[in-house]
Amino acid sequence: MTALTRHRLFWPAAVLVVLLVSNVFFAPRFFSITVHDGHLYGSLIDVLRSSTPLVLVALGMTVVIATGGIDLSVGSVMAIAGAVACLMIGDLPNQDSIGGVLLAVAAAIGLAVVLGLWNGVLVSVIGIQPIIATLILMVAGRGIAQLLTSGQIINVSSPPFRVIGAGYFLALPVSVLIVAAVVAIAVMLTRRSALGVLVEAVGASPTASRLAGIRARGLTIMAYVFAAVCAAVAGLIFSSNVASADSNAAGNLIELDAILAVVIGGTALTGGRFSLAGSVLGAVLISALDITTYTIGIPAETTLLFKAVVVVVLCLSQSAAFRAVVLRRRRTAGAPA
Amino acid sequence: MTAVTSPPRTAPPAPAARRRRWADRRHVPVLVTLALLVGMYGTGVANYENFSDTQVLLNVFVDNAFLLVVAAGMTFVILTGGIDLSVGAVVALTTVVAATLLHAGWPAAVVLPLVLLMGTVLGLGMGAVIHYFKVEPFIATLAGMFLARGLSLLINRNSIPITDPFWTAMAQKRIRFAPGIFISTSVVIALVVVLVAAYVLAYTRFGRTVYAIGGNADSALLMGLPVGRTRIAVYTVSGFCSSLGGVLLSFYMLSGYSLHAQGMELDAIAAVVIGGVLLTGGSGYLFGTVLGVLLLGLIQTIITFQGTLSSWWTKIVIGILLFGFIVLQRLVTRRAR
Numbered sequence: 045m046t047a048l049t050r051h052r053l054f055w056p057a058a059v060l061v062v063l064l065v066s067n068v069f070f071a072p073r074f075f076s077i078t079v080h081d082g083h084l085y086g087s088l089i090d091v092l093r094s095s096t097p098l099v100l101v102a103l104g105m106t107v108v109i110a111t112g113g114i115d116l117s118v119g120s121v122m123a124i125a126g127a128v129a130c131l132m133i134g135d136l137p138n139q140d141s142i143g144g145v146l147l148a149v150a151a152a153i154g155l156a157v158v159l160g161l162w163n164g165v166l167v168s169v170i171g172i173q174p175i176i177a178t179l180i181l182m183v184a185g186r187g188i189a190q191l192l193t194s195g196q197i198i199n200v201s202s203p204p205f206r207v208i209g210a211g212y213f214l215a216l217p218v219s220v221l222i223v224a225a226v227v228a229i230a231v232m233l234t235r236r237s238a239l240g241v242l243v244e245a246v247g248a249s250p251t252a253s254r255l256a257g258i259r260a261r262g263l264t265i266m267a268y269v270f271a272a273v274c275a276a277v278a279g280l281i282f283s284s285n286v287a288s289a290d291s292n293a294a295g296n297l298i299e300l301d302a303i304l305a306v307v308i309g310g311t312a313l314t315g316g317r318f319s320l321a322g323s324v325l326g327a328v329l330i331s332a333l334d335i336t337t338y339t340i341g342i343p344a345e346t347t348l349l350f351k352a353v354v355v356v357v358l359c360l361s362q363s364a365a366f367r368a369v370v371l372r373r374r375r376t377a378g379a380p381a
Numbered sequence: 382m383t384a385v386t387s388p389p390r391t392a393p394p395a396p397a398a399r400r401r402r403w404a405d406r407r408h409v410p411v412l413v414t415l416a417l418l419v420g421m422y423g424t425g426v427a428n429y430e431n432f433s434d435t436q437v438l439l440n441v442f443v444d445n446a447f448l449l450v451v452a453a454g455m456t457f458v459i460l461t462g463g464i465d466l467s468v469g470a471v472v473a474l475t476t477v478v479a480a481t482l483l484h485a486g487w488p489a490a491v492v493l494p495l496v497l498l499m500g501t502v503l504g505l506g507m508g509a510v511i512h513y514f515k516v517e518p519f520i521a522t523l524a525g526m527f528l529a530r531g532l533s534l535l536i537n538r539n540s541i542p543i544t545d546p547f548w549t550a551m552a553q554k555r556i557r558f559a560p561g562i563f564i565s566t567s568v569v570i571a572l573v574v575v576l577v578a579a580y581v582l583a584y585t586r587f588g589r590t591v592y593a594i595g596g597n598a599d600s601a602l603l604m605g606l607p608v609g610r611t612r613i614a615v616y617t618v619s620g621f622c623s624s625l626g627g628v629l630l631s632f633y634m635l636s637g638y639s640l641h642a643q644g645m646e647l648d649a650i651a652a653v654v655i656g657g658v659l660l661t662g663g664s665g666y667l668f669g670t671v672l673g674v675l676l677l678g679l680i681q682t683i684i685t686f687q688g689t690l691s692s693w694w695t696k697i698v699i700g701i702l703l704f705g706f707i708v709l710q711r712l713v714t715r716r717a718r
Contacts, residue, residue, distance in 0.1 A: 114519075172707050175464070175519070176660050180707070183647060184700020190693035300523060313517055343538065349531030355524035356510075366514040 056308050060329045063336050071339045083212045095331030096219040097278035101298055102305035102327040104271030111267045112247040112315030113174035118275040120185025121159055122295030125152040125276035126283030127192040130200050139202035153276050160272030164265030189291035199288040209284030219281045231320055247315030410657025411669040418676050429686040435562050441678035446567035447629040449674045453578045454622025455649040456670045457615045461594040462662025463518040467525035468623040469645035471500050475627025477533040480541035480637025489547035497624050504620015508613035533639035540638040551632045567629040579667040595662025655706050
């Protein structure tokens, strides 16, 4: 039992379960999953579906944080990806054409690779602090997205594009399947090959890993490219779901939620050690928090307050200094003051 | 970081020529910002009618007085090598609390100190968490941001107009130098804050400790400097400046709104960086921050005068400037090492 509670994913998982169960009191049918037209429907499926962009962004963020960096530009990359895709689809003579949609998706992801390279080169070649290097793209990127869409919300009515965010395949939402595939690939690459260890080595000490013959520079750039591609896919899911590109709303403040998810998942912000499963769990937990406050009937914006409390509690519980203070208090609690 | 970046007052006596070289290097970023500011103003005067009006320049101050105060607080934090992401949210919270209390009929003489105290206490709390529990500034102030924004949304999600006589008097009061040439009281308050902050940083023991912590916190501790107290004080100062900035913004807008000042933390960080303060801490001047704020304001003014450019160009230009200055900083510090 103590081994279970000591597992670093135990507390996030426990909080998630408590959150989901508490929903039953306000929405009795919360756990019921129905099959309708061969699709699965239900609140749990909704939690999964609504969490997909955040899970993807948090996944990329985890790898970047593992190298000792941070990526603030993910929200802007989401907006740019959605803008590019919707712009290209809007220009298609026939929006039903699958080839055209695939081309638009490829263009969005290709652009994300370029943006990721930009971030990675700034951090590892020029040697700028990650938070600042990515701040540039965070500020300018949203401007670029607005420039692409001329500040308008671009609506598209393309059934093939709609599939990405709102479609179903084998009774499951396509977006969830996409995310599951990306997570699986990321886990395979990092845990079934030496890649994960190398990334952790770079995060723990770039100098030592370079002396050990690891190509730290290339790995760091790769991490930022991965984060940007994840963000682009998240942007595609987001804009496909609402069938439009909204440069202001897409990915607004998602970088903070993603960092929060990573921290909840037990990855230290100092780098050198990471848990992809933890970040996925953290991201689902944050989405569940949003949905729970919604079902309880609390105004959606006040989830921020809950998030603040969660961050504070998590950070304090991860802080060795805080644990030392609390444990000492508890030990001397019986003694006269 | 090397000790080269210590402030001028603590530098040991050196041969005049050598000292001048060091001084030059430290001043390069500020001088570049100044040159850019002058160049940009010149371009504006050359291209647009009426741009040379004194009032255009004064309006940059009038429209950015609150940012000036917030950025001054941020300068202290960044000089120690930290960061404060909560400033925009604290500004919003201040406007909401002030508007709510004034609406409830509280006298301005009570509301004003109360909201200033609130921001200061928030900053103190974040500083204490950062120092005592060794939580990273990024995360602690992120929690502060969620908390402040969540609180303001909880209090009221709508914009609350302010009709208090003191507030409207402050909003409408103009200090006139000549017909059509004026500044608002906010500008006077902002300039006083800037002067006090510049004095504190340059001439007091506290200021020297701030630079020393940013240069090398471990060395500062070994030198017997009050590192913990100073670090907490720096976030307290930033909290105070944020709430004062909030008060100035509520003078300017005459309303309290939970979505005021969104993204202001990034404007403030950008202003500080463009002003030549090193993000790793330990080097830079408050005067640079003032120039940074003016530069951001001037970009906005030029875009307004141009008329055909959309406001999102502001973001792209700020991004390009950030990039340029960070690369410049990088070159300057690399040579200093």
